[in-house]
Amino acid sequence: MGLVAVTWHNFLRKCHPQKIRSLHTLKVDHQLDQILLSPPLASLDIRDIWTPKSYCQNIPEVHKSFNEQNAVVLDGKLISMEIKSKIADEVRRMKKCLGKVPGLAVVLVGERRESQIYVRNKVTACEEVGISSMVTELSTDCAEAEVHNAVMQYNKDPSIHGILVQLPLPKHLDEEKVLDAVCLAKDVDGFHPLNIGNLAIAGREPLFTPCTPKGCIELLLRAGVEITGKKAVVIGRSNIVGLPTSLLLQRHHATVTVVHAFTENSKQVTCEADIVVSAAGLPNLVRGDWIKPGAVVIDVGTTPVEDPSYEDGYRLVGDVCFEEAVRVASIITPVPGGVGPMTVAMLLLNTLDSAKRILNFT
Amino acid sequence: MGLVAVTWHNFLRKCHPQKIRSLHTLKVDHQLDQILLSPPLASLDIRDIWTPKSYCQNIPEVHKSFNEQNAVVLDGKLISMEIKSKIADEVRRMKKCLGKVPGLAVVLVGERRESQIYVRNKVTACEEVGISSMVTELSTDCAEAEVHNAVMQYNKDPSIHGILVQLPLPKHLDEEKVLDAVCLAKDVDGFHPLNIGNLAIAGREPLFTPCTPKGCIELLLRAGVEITGKKAVVIGRSNIVGLPTSLLLQRHHATVTVVHAFTENSKQVTCEADIVVSAAGLPNLVRGDWIKPGAVVIDVGTTPVEDPSYEDGYRLVGDVCFEEAVRVASIITPVPGGVGPMTVAMLLLNTLDSAKRILNFT
Structure with a gap:
């Protein structure tokens, strides 16, 4: 794993030497005992109160490290390593207690x-x-x-x-x-329709939340991004990413718009978002001028593009034109090394949680 | 039923005498054999193609009857009576064939x-x-x-x-x-989580679509409103209306935004919509200046408000300030007499469809 992390850092160093800034410069107070910052889903179901007073007019400014030149680049690899380290602790504890x-x-x-x-x-x-x-x-x-x-x-x-x-x-x-x-x-x-239904319905809780959306939310929370009341645009509506991500962002009380291939003027819609999650699978779909200055950009797209200069003969390219977006956004995830490692970490966590539930281990 | 229909017409005649315009002035070519215009859900799952060419740039202008003074008021009572008449035919046919x-x-x-x-x-x-x-x-x-x-x-x-x-x-x-x-x-x-999950997931089909959302879509289709590619705002995210309506509009390829109590500047978000479906249950939440000129407004809100001048001592009030919105929108539904009767008709249709499926009657 060390090797992979180094590879990602090399990638960043090569392409954007000035942009290697760890998440930890942003927020360091999340070292809690729990594995994730994401709260249990049910706790998010607070009552809708429609008086104007309830509107979130005084959201604290979260982009403290915002710099006009460069967004903070979230290190998904590093965050996923922290999460995996805690999962490993739990697996050891389970093995010690249950022998399983x-x-x-x-x-x-x-x-x-x-x-x-x-x-x-x-x-x-x-x-x-x-x-x-x-x-x-x-x-x-x-x-x-x-x-x-x-x-x-x-x-x-x-x-x-x-x-x-x-x-x-x-x-x-x-x-x-x-x-x-x-x-x-x-x-x-978390792809079973009963899990998706229970993710969609307020007051219910799915047994499992799909891994990539869960990883995106965890990245946002660890970066200290306020989600409640914010305009979020999810680009793409796949069953495995776009759909559950939009449902999960809405659970966190964002005002969510789903952009898809039939959307008229996707750029204009995306321009208004405080949080952009792109999962279209189209390299460089999201240009710099699609991003509102100071917006948070989570790039889920991971398309392999042939490139003989890379060891494997290809490189992974996101939906977001990183070079442009990094100058406009306040926080951005790279590809690779952003959402990808988080997805894997969430899969491990879901598996751990499942084993705990099945084996009645707390 | 005649009585109720008359009551609704009286309501309109009393409040907005100039606004009684039947849907049939808008579109008369929908008298097909099928009970609904709404297509089966699965047929809506067409492949997302992300090339700019696929964007719907040439949507035909649908607001042919648009008049700056008054929107067309959709007569949900009348439309539901047409649908119920066809359901009655089917029930008679079933009784004749099966004795059930x-x-x-x-x-x-x-x-x-x-x-x-x-x-x-x-x-x-x-x-x-x-x-x-x-x-x-x-x-x-x-x-x-x-x-x-x-x-x-x-x-x-x-x-x-x-x-x-x-x-x-x-x-x-x-x-x-x-x-x-x-x-x-x-x-x-259609409230079972498996039905909601299958409504949300592209390529799947729920056994039943919730009645109110189904009624809203049928109203839009009968009014000749193009949904694909249009900006739709659903106000309210209840499990029984807001959530399934947003999912169904997305199945019809609208670009859907869900506005809720935590949305910052609901008015501004709603202002951008080509189609507004309001289901917040707050009388007059949606004022005339929330509506984009020419937008289509479906008012699901139905709140009883005490009014001694009415026979029952109360009247039903929508989410939308009708008097204001009717001057801005191109098409609008009244309360009562808009979505309400459609919900009941869809319940009857779902029951008919269920009986056909269970009894294997085609």
Whole structure:
């Protein structure tokens, strides 16, 4: 992991040497006992009171380190390492008390390069924190029954507390059926419609919150960004990022607008946002002039682009034109090294939480 | 029903004599065989293409009847009567073919006046279209087990195809538990988290779409309002109206913003909307200067306000200041006589659809 972190720092050093500023220059008082700053969801359901007085007119200014030249670049890698360190502590405590560790099962179908990399990263992350992991790899042309059987085996397996089907699946497979087969108590990706429904409905609580949205919120909270009452724009409405991120931001009482391919004048809409979360998967969709000065920009987009100058022959590119946005935003996440590592950390945390719930360990 | 329709017309005649313009002056080509103009949900899931060309730059101008003085007032009562007439035809056909009619069960707890009126209206509407109805009335202080038992009885009853628990429940009852007890196949209100989850997730389809949001969309479609790409603002985020309306508008490819009590400058946000759906339950929250000239305004708010000049001692007041908004909007719904009757019609339609599905009748 040290190597990866260095790689990310090298990336930043190469491209934006002046911009390497740790989150810790922003906010240092978050070292609580809890793993996340994110509160339990139910506590966010406070009553809507519609008198003008309830409007948040006196939100404290959070962009204390705001500098017209450069946004603060959030170090997702570093934050995820802190979170993983606390998860590792909890896994050790569980092992000591129960003689058991959380177990994550991954079902990977086909040879899509990015999927293979994501799965490899997840398995490595499990090893780092002491979570056991199992991967079932199936060929691109496998029958739906094979995928279904793999999921059902893991549903029954008492050593497995989280099951993750790596998406996207090859087109001949029915994603809906496969995801529905994952038993609710092990749905650590949080993609089951009952989890999404319970995320959407005020007063209810999903068993699991999808990992990337959860990681985005945690980044915002750790950076001290006030979410309540702020205008948030989520770009993209995928089932795995855009949709649950918009639902989660709304739980945090942001005024959320979802921008998608049919939005007229996406730039104008995005320009008005205090918080922009972009998850369209289109390199450089969000230019500097899409960003309101001082806005907070979370870049979820991670598109591999061929580049022979990189060791692997490609580099990962975000939705946001970083060079431009960093001069306008107050806080920004880089790609890679922003949301990506947070997603993996949240997956580990969901798996830990699932094991605790299943094993009744507190 | 004739009486109620007359009452609504009297209301309009009294308050806004010049504004009685039927929807039919707007669009007359919707007399299709199908009961609704609303398409099946799954068909709305078209692929997001993010090239600028896909942006809807050439939306046809829909406000053909727009007049600077007065918006077209949508006659929800009349439209709902048309829909109910078609539902009645279908119920007769079912009775002729199967010897069975759809059955709706209502569970009403307590003596809340509005709830009693709503339930009475629903029962009357069932009678009008030939749907059988049963009502279980329980006292305000009844035990949760009594409510649960009533629901479970209806779950088992083969003559019942739709079950509706009238909300809100008295505070000592756990609404979540009660709603979850309604079997999914009879959840005609569409409030079960699995239905909400499947409404939210692209590519999935809920068994039932909540009645009020479905009625709002049907009003928009019948008025010829283009939804795709338009800016829509939903005011209020209740589980029964605001949330599902925002999800449904997004399914129709609007760019949706949800305004709630924590929104900073709700007026400014609402001002930018092409379509405003207000469901806050606050009389006259939305003033004329909240509305963009030419916008379409759907007023879901229905708050009873004491008024001794009315026969019942009260009148129903919307969220929108009608007198002001009607001079700015291109299309507007009145309260009463706008969304309210559409909600009841959609409940009947959901019950019919449920009976068709359960009885395998096409």
